[in-house]
Each structure stands twice: as structure tokens, then as C-alpha cells.
Amino acid sequence: FFSTADKLEIGVPFVTAGDKPTRREALTYYRKVAEHFELDVRQYHTVGQVAQAGDGFELVARHPGSAEPEKIRSRNLVLATGYFESPNVLGVPGENLPHVSHFYVEPHPYWQQRVVIVGGGNSAVEAALELCRVGARVSIVHFLGEFDRGVKPWILPDITNRVKEGRVAVRWCSRVVEITPAEVVVRRDPDGDGERIPADFVLALTGYTADLALLRSIGVAVDEKTGIPRHTPETMETNVPGVYIAGVLASGFDANKIFIENGREHGGRICGHIKSKPPRVSPEG
Numbered sequence: 001f002f003s004t005a006d007k008l009e010i011g012v013p014f015v016t017a018g019d020k021p022t023r024r025e026a027l028t029y030y031r032k033v034a035e036h037f038e039l040d041v042r043q044y045h046t047v048g049q050v051a052q053a054g055d056g057f058e059l060v061a062r063h064p065g066s067a068e069p070e071k072i073r074s075r076n077l078v079l080a081t082g083y084f085e086s087p088n089v090l091g092v093p094g095e096n097l098p099h100v101s102h103f104y105v106e107p108h109p110y111w112q113q114r115v116v117i118v119g120g121g122n123s124a125v126e127a128a129l130e131l132c133r134v135g136a137r138v139s140i141v142h143f144l145g146e147f148d149r150g151v152k153p154w155i156l157p158d159i160t161n162r163v164k165e166g167r168v169a170v171r172w173c174s175r176v177v178e179i180t181p182a183e184v185v186v187r188r189d190p191d192g193d194g195e196r197i198p199a200d201f202v203l204a205l206t207g208y209t210a211d212l213a214l215l216r217s218i219g220v221a222v223d224e225k226t227g228i229p230r231h232t233p234e235t236m237e238t239n240v241p242g243v244y245i246a247g248v249l250a251s252g253f254d255a256n257k258i259f260i261e262n263g264r265e266h267g268g269r270i271c272g273h274i275k276s277k278p279p280r281v282s283p284e285g
Contacts, residue, residue: 001020001021001022001023001026001260002020002152002154003020003260003261004019004020005019005020005021007260007261008021008026008029008260008261008264009029010030010033010264010267011033012029012032012033012036014029042061042063042070042072044063044064045061045062045063045070046061046062046063047059047060047061047214048060048061048062048069049217050077050214050217050218051218052218053073055075056073056074056075056076056077056242057073057074057075057076057077057218057242057243058071058072058073059071059072059073059074059077060072075242076242076243076244076274077218077242077243077244078236078243078244078245078246078270079214079215079243079244079245079246079249080245080246080247080249080266081210081211081214081249082210082247082248082249083208083209083210083211083248083249083255084103084208085208085211086208086209086210086211087102087103087204087206087207087208087209088206088207088208088209089102089204089206090118090176090204090206092176092177092178092179093178093179094178094179094180094181095179095204097179097180097181097202099181099199099200099201099202100179100201100202100204101201101202101203101204102203102204102205102206104123104127104203104205106130107127107130107131107133107134107136108134110131110134110136110200110201111134111135111136112135112136112137113136113137113200113201114136114137114139114198114199114200114201115131115136115137115138115139115199115200115201115202115203116139116140116141116184116197116199116201116202116203117131117138117139117140117141117202117203117205118140118141118142118176118202118203118204118205118206119140119141119142119204119205119206119207120140120142120143120144120146120147120148120151121147121148121150121151121205121207122148122150122151122152122155123205123207124140124142124203124205124206125147125151125155125156125159126155127203127205128140128159128162128168129155129158129159129162129168132162132167132168138167138168138169139168139169139170139171139197139199140168140169140170140171141170141171141174141175141176141184141186141197142170142171142172142173142174143173143174143175144172144173145172145173146172147159150256171186171188171195171197173188174186174187174188174195175187176204177194178194179199179202182198182199183196183197183198183199184196184197184199184202185197207255208255209227209253210227210248210249210252212227212229212249215229215238215243215245215249218240218243219239219240220238220239220240220243220245221238221239223252226252226253226254227252227253228250228251228252229245229249229250229252231244231245231250233250234269235269235270235272235273236250236266236269236270236273237270237273244270244273245266246263246266246267246270247263247266248263250266
């Protein structure tokens with residue numbers, strides 16, 4: 001992580017060996033928090049349907065090992081589904097080939113391989129730096145003439161120097177028009193001839209878009225221009241009473257607005273608003 005432990009903790013002190021937690025330390029910490037507060041976590045369940053029921057909601061969730069779906073009732077509903085499961089696709093021939101991926105995990109499988117990275121944001125830059133350090137031959141294809149403005153300032157000098165050294169090649173102002181089993185065809189001029197870049201692997205790290213289908217299905221309005229669900233920022237409650245959003249969902253198409261450090265504040269706003277509501281009284285009194 002690029003954030004220090006105090007920026008990541010959620011109600012329980014986060015003690016780490018160094019200033020910035022590792023992935024393993026963070027996973028252990030969040031698991032321990034869930035255990036400490038005895039959270040009822042239903043892992044590997046897919047929520048396929050949500051409907052208003054009485055004074056609350058009914059969720060239909062399915063586990064791959066169960067024959068029948070499970071119905072879960074709740075008075076309030078918080079959607080914090082993120083956006084990493086819905087990558088922005090290139091929409092070009094060959095994008096579905098087996099050596100093409102929209103996700104990057106670690107550099108070691110790409111040792112001494114020719115890797116083309118599509119994109120110019122944080123994910124693309126961080127992957128390029130890790131790959132060149134393990135001996136991969138890296139080429140970046142970006143449609144702008146410089147890296148994205150949202151690239152973290154402490155890694156921008158690093159990638160700039162690697163480009164100057166020639167350890168990372170960049171095709172600026174270029175777009176991928178086709179991917180073949182052995183090459184990536186890029187074009188700088190829409191009417192010009194394409195350049196063919198040899199590639200053993202292609203990482204299309206062009207960002208992600210939140211899947212808002214579940215929100216829309218229960219009546220939450222979404223701004224078509226910004227992609228932001230209609231909500232009150234002070235409480236995170238949407239236009240549907242009792243339905244809240246948390247995390248990057250609230251940033252719409254501009255995912256750089258919300259990250260771990262400020263997204264963790266959403267939980268307090270939501271809980272505070274739920275606690276402030278008057279208790280519900282049954283018809284019998």
C-alpha cells in the first residue's frame with residue numbers, strides 16, 4: 001500500500017512492521033476486525049436480486065455449492081460492490097485471446113517476456129515498473145501524449161526515468177486497433193498505417209466501470225453524465241430510503257475521487273444516519 005497504517009485502520013489499531021502495510025498484513029488486519037466484531041460474512045454468495053419487502057428489503061443470494069438460493073431480509077441495505085469486476089474493454093479484434101488480460105497480479109510470470117501494456121494510469125504505470133524490474137520487455141500504448149494526471153506523484157519520476165533509459169518503451173497518442181496471437185497493432189493516425197508490436201502478453205489496464213444494474217433494479221437513480229448514483233453525501237443514503245452506497249460507487253466514472261483513505265469514512269456516515277432514525281413501530285403498537 002502507498003498509505004500508512006493509520007490511514008487504513010477502521011476502528012481498531014493497525015500495527016505493522018513498517019510504515020506502510022503489505023498486502024498480507026492488510027488482509028490479516030481486516031480479517032481480524034471482522035472476527036473481533038463477529039460480522040456475519042457470507043462468502044462466495046452472489047446477490048442476484050433485491051426487492052423491497054415490508055419495511056425493508058429481501059435479497060436473493062446464491063452459493064455455488066447450494067441447490068437453492070438463500071433469501072436474506074434486512075431493514076437497510078448498503079451496496080459497496082466496488083468496480084474491479086467490470087473492466088473497460090478496448091472493443092478490438094483479438095481482445096479475448098488467452099494471452100490478453102484486464103487484470104495484473106504479479107510480475108514473475110512475465111520474466112523475459114514481451115509485454116504490451118495498454119493504458120497510462122496508476123495501474124498501467126505500477127505494472128510497467130514491476131515488470132521491467134523482473135526482466136520483462138515492456139511497451140506502453142497510451143492514447144494521450146503523457147501519463148494520466150492522476151498518477152501518484154511519488155511514482156511518476158520513477159516511470160519517467162525508466163522511459164528515458166529505454167527500459168520501458170511508450171507509444172504516445174496511439175490506440176490499439178487489433179491484437180493477434182503474436183502482435184499488437186497500434187495506430188497513431190486514424191487514417192495511417194498500423195505499427196505492429198511483438199507481444200507474448202497483453203495487459204489492457206484501461207480502468208474499470210462499476211456495475212450499477214443492482215442499484216438501478218431497486219429504483220436508485222444514476223446520473224447518466226457522471227455515473228454517480230443519486231445520494232446525500234453527508235449520509236450516503238440514495239433516493240431510495242434505506243439504501244446506501246459506500247466506496248468507489250459514489251465516485252461514478254471518476255474513480256480517482258474516492259480511495260481507501262476517504263472511502264473508509266462512509267461507514268461512519270451510514271451508521272450514524274441509521275442510528276438517528278426513529279425506531280420503527282409495528283402496526284400493533
